[in-house]
Each structure stands twice: as C-alpha cells, then as structure tokens.
C-alpha cells in the first residue's frame with residue numbers, strides 16, 4: 509500500500525476529506541486537579557471541535573500545562589471527565605480512566621512539550637521512526653515477525669519510513685534527515701517535534717508552546733504548518749502559546765484560564781473584548797508601565813490602544 513493512501517493531504521488519501529465539519533472532538537467536564545492544598549485546575553469545562561485550533565491561554569501558573577498533562581495521561585485528575593470522540597474509530601474514550609501510555613496508543617492523543625524532548629543522539633529520521641514504535645511492534649508480533657523479517661513486518665517498516673519521509677518533507681527537514689537531532693537549530697527541533705507527534709497519527713494534537721524561541725519568520729511558518737495540519741489532516745489541535753500574535757492569528761476558539769478557573773471561552777474577537785480577560789491580563793493597576801515586549805503582546809490580545817498593565821504573558 510502506498511503512503512499516499514494513508515496520509516491525509518496526499519494524493520490518493522483515504523482519510524477524512526477536508527470539510528467544515530465541526531463535530532465535538534473533546535469534552536472536558538468539571539476537571540479539577542489539586543496538588544496538596546494547591547488547586548491548579550478548578551472545575552474546568554470546555555469543548556474542542558474537530559478541524560479547529562483551540563488555544564488555551566492565561567497568565568503564568570494559570571493551569572494550562574496541567575490541563576495538557578491530564579489530557580495526555582501524565583496526570584490523573586482529582587475530579588472530572590475527559591471524553592474524546594474518536595472521529596475515525598467512531599469510539600468514545602474516557603481519557604481520565606486510561607493508563608497514561610494507552611492515551612497515545614489507543615485514543616491517539618499526541619503532544620509536544622514546552623521543553624523540547626527529542627531523542628538528541630538519534631538522527632532526525634530515527635526520531636520519526638521511533639515515534640511509530642507501537643505500529644511496528646504490533647506488526648512484528650512483538651518480535652517473531654520482525655526477527656524473521658516476514659512480509660507483514662517489512663510492509664509496516666516501509667510504511668513507517670514513507671510516513672517519516674512525508675513529514676520530513678512537510679517540515680522542511682529532508683536535507684537534514686541524517687543529522688543528530690541535538691545538532692539541529694532550535695526552530696528545526698521544534699518542527700521535528702511536531703513531525704514526530706504527527707507520525708503517531710493523532711486525532712487531537714496538543715502543542716505546548718510550539719512558537720517558544722522562534723524568530724518572527726519561523727513563527728509565521730509555524731502558523732502555516734498548524735493551519736495545514738488542521739485543514740489537510742482532519743484533526744483537532746489544542747494549543748498553549750504565549751505568543752499572542754500566533755494565538756490570535758490562527759485560533760478558531762480560545763479558552764482563557766486564570767488561577768485554574770475558566771474566565772472566558774469563545775472566538776478570538778469575543779475573547780479579546782471580554783472584560784474578565786482584559787482584567788486578568790492587565791491586573792488592577794492599569795497605569796503601571798510595562799516593558800515594550802509585554803505591551804506588544806497585550807496589544808495583540810486587547811487591540812493597539814490597550815497595552816498597559818501588571819500581568820505579563822499568554
């Protein structure tokens with residue numbers, strides 16, 4: 509079977525066609541996460557739709573990464589239900605009940621990390637092959653078919669290599685396929701992490717600050733890549749991002765947290781105008797002068813005429 513029949517966006521694909529289908533992909537109900545006496549997430553509910561980019565924003569410590577950690581099986585929530593409606597398998601997964609490693613394996617929730625976590629001493633290509641470990645192990649019948657190099661394993665191996673090649677091309681890293689991942693420039697490492705997550709064939713991709721450390725050009729390219737993943741690959745994206753030009757530029761839907769609580773939920777325009785959001789980002793002392801880069805970020809959220817305040821980030 510050609511990789512073209514397996515990867516959405518490639519000629520001959522059998523994946524879901526790119527439509528305007530906005531079916532609910534993920535439901536978060538009454539999610540609460542306590543660490544001892546600290547309530548990191550406090551009764552949070554929201555939905556994310558298929559084929560949309562949903563951003564979760566809020567000041568430092570608002571609970572954004574904790575939401576991702578609960579969704580992806582790194583944390584067990586104290587209370588709450590996380591329901592994934594898998595559009596291809598027509599199945600529902602209760603993520604909070606699953607063992608952590610099964611969340612990626614069975615429910616196909618992929619993620620990238622705030623601090624890049626590549627296999628630094630493996631090549632770029634090897635990082636993408638290792639990401640397909642589950643499929644390869646299954647095809648090898650957990651060793652025998654692989655050891656004997658049976659056709660079923662050879663086919664799975666070929667598909668894994670073709671998928672890796674496809675994603676190398678999509679993120680512009682084909683020429684660096686043999687480099688050790690640790691030797692890539694920072695922006696390339698960020699894109700390799702996204703490619704690696706996509707090689708696991710997620711139905712929802714959670715991206716934790718993918719634009720961190722990117723220059724403006726790289727940041728614009730990232731926007732294009734994320735839009736293309738949404739539009740061509742028929743999945744939902746969840747984004748945590750401090751760069752408000754990225755958030756406001758590509759989000760279909762934004763959920764705003766402050767001290768673990770949801771304070772706003774809607775499209776970028778309504779969130780930008782929401783008084784609770786303005787207050788969370790500006791704080792009470794609106795006259796305080798901010799550093800220029802912080803004022804610029806606030807300008808992206810609140811519009812050019814408002815860029816002063818005391819709270820500092822996305």
Ligand SMILES: Nc1ncnc2c1ncn2[C@@H]1O[C@H](COP(=O)(O)OP(=O)(O)OP(=O)(O)O)[C@@H](O)[C@H]1O
Nearest residue numbers: 543546548566567568569570571572573574575822
């Ligand atoms: N494993 C943990 N143990 C104890 N407290 C934690 C743990 N993980 C997160 N927290 C706390 O939960 C709160 C929310 O943290 P979280 O990292 O989710 O916020 P965030 O919005 O992602 O912040 P940032 O934007 O700075 O990354 C913080 O007070 C943090 O210290």
